[in-house]
Amino acid sequence: MEWEIDNLLKHPEPFTMPETQASELKLRSFKQIFEHHYNNCSEYRKYCDLYKLSPHDIMTLDDLVRIPPIPSDAFRGTEKLIMSVPAEKIGLVSTTSSTTSKNPCRYALDLDTLRRANLAGKHLLADIGLKGGFVDGFVAMLIPPPEESDTGMVRAMSHMLKKGLKFGDRMVYAVHGGKMETENVIRAITTTSHRPVHLYGPPFVYMHFVDYIERQGLDVRLDADSRLITIGGWKTVAGEVPKHEFQQRIASAFHVREDQIRDGLGLTDIYTMIMECEYHNMHVPPWIHVSARDPADIYSEVGDGEEGLLVLMSSFVTSFPAIVVTGDMGAVWNSKKCECGRNGQIVEHLGRGSKLGARSCAIRMEQFMEAITRK
């Protein structure tokens, strides 16, 4: 079977191709992937039937809003995985961050999906100027190694950099056995002969390194074509230092320009990420569709730039219906022009929806379930 998504992923300039071409390829890919999930995932088909929606109803990109999204909570638990391919085809089960949930979401990934995720990741990193390790280069991962964490943010990026971008053994991990090995990482990035040196990790770990470098008065110099990628949420850093000020401190600590620091948005529920451009806009690649919905009506979109409930859709995930509503809030611009010249959607993440209906004296379901379990 020929997949439309492969034509899209093969395109050399997915962010800057003419808009009409991108729209056409995007529509074909999403029509096909929706049909695939509708035909091959029985739970999803039943769900679509509730809304009386079938693949024939998807005629234009405007119809994507009609495709029923699955709440990410439906992927939680150890019960049967939600799949659109036979179980024997599953090569990896990816989970969302297990540090924030005792019961993470579990996503079944087949080899085709993993291969395409790699391709998509390479595009994203190449687009922000992170050259592959085919020739040279070094990456300091400010996270645990994949054998110590099963989260998508760790595993997917590690796999892509090691295998996809061929950094191989020219990588170092900062966290082992739950401990931060600060000095080892500083030593590695200042002494390696493999240049340029790139960094990848969550903002709070960057903050730890910046504090350490400032406190020790160290001279740590990265390269003119290094990329410093932050990913994984700002909640532990926000409130202490504004994001922009924090980026200035990173730039100063590592002697890089601010445009070398790029924030990424991990869309672990659909096994991909989105990166900031040099103007700090998050551009959505054409194989992903992001939609901000009216919080009170999931089948209608809010206007450009307005806060809504985010629905994430991937056209490259074949193994489960990657049409997910995670509870995250955000704003989407469908027609905003960015000075960087990239086309397509721009998205801004505005945080998690509250787990509480409101701040109140009413007990939460999680607390209730815990109380019942204790009995």
Added chain:
Amino acid sequence: MEKIPFIICGEQKTEEHQILEFGPKGERTTIFLPQVTDEDIRQMSRTDAEALHELPIEEIIDFYSKVGELWGSPGYDKRGELIDLTCRVTGYSREMIELGMGQICQLLSREYLEATLQADLGDKRLLDEWIPRAESSVHCQPRGKVLHILAGNVPVVGITSILRGSLTKNVNIVKMSNRDIITPSYFAQAFHDIDPEHPVTKTTSVLYWPRTNQEMFNKIAAFSNVICTWGGHDAVQETRRNAPLGAELLEFGPRRGLQLIGKEAFNELDKTTIKAAHDLTLFDQECSFSPQISFVEGDVNKYAESLAKNLEEENSRLPKGYGDPKFHANITNARIYSKFRGHRVHTSTKTEWTIIVADNIEDFPTHPLGRTIFIMPVKDLAESFNYIGPETQVVAIEPYAKAAALKEQLTLRGVDRITRLGKMGYFALGSPQEGMYPLSRMVRWVKMRQ
């Protein structure tokens, strides 16, 4: 832009140091508040409670009855202001706030105050006199200063807390919640309007500081003898962790309500679901008494359809208030999750109310509140026992005749209150709360051997 005063030992203080914003984009209400200074803290720590101690309890009851009459009077100019501002700040509809005001006025009636004293202490004279009991003379001395950490989700609850402090002749220091920065301040302003020199007025302070300001809490808690803490899990935990040794801690933490609907209730199904709808609607389900699950014997779908009709009608009477987009998102999320799982979902056109009929609630990762009820079919109401523990504050039963057979098992599992359907948010005269008589914990029981 509104300035809300702090009250420090009965005196108003209006400044523009803290700024809080409430309401939807484009219709924001900005509130200016003063800052708590070291001088305020010093003054509160030295509040003279002697006059309050000397005051007969009858005069305290009289004073609060007058406050109730003033608040109930349509001619009282601050009443309109209070309702308008409380709507804008809390997001509740005007109708809901009016209902809350009615509850406060009832609470301040002589009948209610007398019944509270009688139930909690057994004899109100204990506050003024030494009463012979067995071989001793017994008397209730105030503990001193009561710090109230309010939640702000239901106006009447904060007022109840303040009232308990005064009825036991304690000094009140009230920390408002940013959920309701209005009602306690206006309540204490009414004291001033009645009698600025009254001992209750002079021993009442109302202020606000952000919850993150731990230092402020520590400074004030250090000279507090009783701490009444209301609110969610995190807020109560935080108070417990930081309360000074020796202070009496009264916790009113997060709990929930349940409804048990027997098959006999189907004989008058419409009447039953009118009452069930009211319980769910009250204060948009933000209270520890709000029902979250109904266990229903009989045809659950028929029940859900009738409840849907009456929730729609109740919403016209008590419209749902403003909620942050995230709250709507949580409700939407719960709805689509339920549909994906194959549960039957009944909804309003937007997010005013939601009914989810499900065979088991273990399936649900969270409860979005906001007038959402899970209905679980049961063959026998006793099946609900598996879902009942100390987290359940109140159970409403219909028909109420069934309560007699269920009350022992329900309360043994942790339930504090059994009530009629439609009355979950209304406390009977002289009833205990959270398994205790709070006034009895706010006094020191002293004795002299005869």
